[in-house]
Amino acid sequence: MSLLEIEAYRLAFDGFEGTATVLDGIDLRVEEGESVGIVGETGCGKSVLARSLLRLNPMPPARVLGGAIRFAGDDVLTMTPPALDALRRGGIGMVFQDPVTYLNPVFTIGQQMAEVLRAHAAGTGRRPEKAAIRARTVELLRQVQLPEPETLLARYPHTLSGGMRQRVLIAMALAGEPRLLVADEPTTALDVTVQSQVLALIADLIARMHLTLLLITHDLGVVGAVCRRVVVMYAGCVVEDAPVDRLFDAARHPYTQGLLAAVPDLERPDHRPAGIAGSIPNLRSPPAGCRFHPRCALAMPVCRERRPALVEAAPDHRVACYAATP
Ligand SMILES: Nc1ncnc2c1ncn2[C@@H]1O[C@H](COP(=O)(O)OP(=O)(O)OP(=O)(O)O)[C@@H](O)[C@H]1O
Numbered sequence: 001m002s003l004l005e006i007e008a009y010r011l012a013f014d015g016f017e018g019t020a021t022v023l024d025g026i027d028l029r030v031e032e033g034e035s036v037g038i039v040g041e042t043g044c045g046k047s048v049l050a051r052s053l054l055r056l057n058p059m060p061p062a063r064v065l066g067g068a069i070r071f072a073g074d075d076v077l078t079m080t081p082p083a084l085d086a087l088r089r090g091g092i093g094m095v096f097q098d099p100v101t102y103l104n105p106v107f108t109i110g111q112q113m114a115e116v117l118r119a120h121a122a123g124t125g126r127r128p129e130k131a132a133i134r135a136r137t138v139e140l141l142r143q144v145q146l147p148e149p150e151t152l153l154a155r156y157p158h159t160l161s162g163g164m165r166q167r168v169l170i171a172m173a174l175a176g177e178p179r180l181l182v183a184d185e186p187t188t189a190l191d192v193t194v195q196s197q198v199l200a201l202i203a204d205l206i207a208r209m210h211l212t213l214l215l216i217t218h219d220l221g222v223v224g225a226v227c228r229r230v231v232v233m234y235a236g237c238v239v240e241d242a243p244v245d246r247l248f249d250a251a252r253h254p255y256t257q258g259l260l261a262a263v264p265d266l267e268r269p270d271h272r273p274a275g276i277a278g279s280i281p282n283l284r285s286p287p288a289g290c291r292f293h294p295r296c297a298l299a300m301p302v303c304r305e306r307r308p309a310l311v312e313a314a315p316d317h318r319v320a321c322y323a324a325t326p
Pocket residue numbers: 013020022040041042043044045046047048049058061218283
């Protein structure tokens with residue numbers, strides 16, 4: 001059994017202008033201890049997928065069309081409210097892109113950390129002493145390598161730098177001792193140097209705490225630095241899934257190849273990165289067959305008619321493309 005199993009998961013958003021099938025048959029497994037990256041252009045459904053793991057998409061307008069999500073064998077989509085609460089508190093920890101949104105400006109870091117810890121404890125029927133909460137808060141802040149955690153407790157979010165705020169949110173995500181850490185663009189809002197420090201912290205935490213990581217980003221460089229395996233999404237579909245090294249050396253899907261060609265090569269500054277021609281489809285009326293076919297140089301008649309399944313192209317390497325698989 002994998003820690004996380006997503007099978008043929010489909011989710012739509014209903015709106016005045018019609019229904020958008022935003023996730024169209026997602027197949028994804030994450031093994032305990034693995035670090036997996038999810039990449040893809042803006043709007044391809046990465047955040048909606050992350051939120052689906054904890055059923056955080058607003059329903060309505062969101063609607064599950066089918067498929068299954070299992071965490072440690074438990075069916076997330078049919079979970080009772082108490083089980084879902086427990087999953088949110090302890091099973092899966094989430095870190096999002098914009099730390100400002102998730103911290104309350106009128107409470108100190110110490111108050112907000114204490115609140116999180118009390119909620120976790122209440123879920124297990126415990127009522128910890130103030131001193132125990134304080135000690136645990138300091139321990140968590142130390143784990144995310146924040147200097148002088150004792151003085152940090154009394155400070156308000158706006159007095160912290162973006163990188164520090166993101167470390168606080170990582171500490172909060174770790175408070176429930178999750179088995180899976182989901183980080184959705186955790187460094188996008190940060191300066192480049194701070195980005196690499198926070199990534200190094202995440203890599204260090206998962207190694208030391210034996211955490212499983214699902215890291216969402218549109219930056220292939222970030223995935224290369226932290227993850228062992230990468231899943232490429234396009235317009236609500238998984239198009240390729242491979243070990244990181246293999247993806248960089250031998251990507252099979254034309255979309256992945258386009259993404260890789262679009263990464264600037266620092267060793268060849270004169271070489272202009274090529275973009276992918278065309279634009280992402282409207283998900284209310286997506287192309288039939290393979291959703292990438294209108295932008296694909298290798299498109300064949302079958303690509304316009306039938307959606308290619310995700311099939312094994314090599315050991316541990318799966319691709320959804322008629323042109324890339326025998
Ligand atoms: N609450 C919502 N109501 C309606 N549509 C939504 C909602 N949330 C997301 N969507 C739509 O779902 C699609 C996928 O959005 P999502 O935020 O998952 O993209 P993403 O891959 O995370 O992009 P980015 O890289 O910009 O973060 C988009 O078309 C978006 O407009």
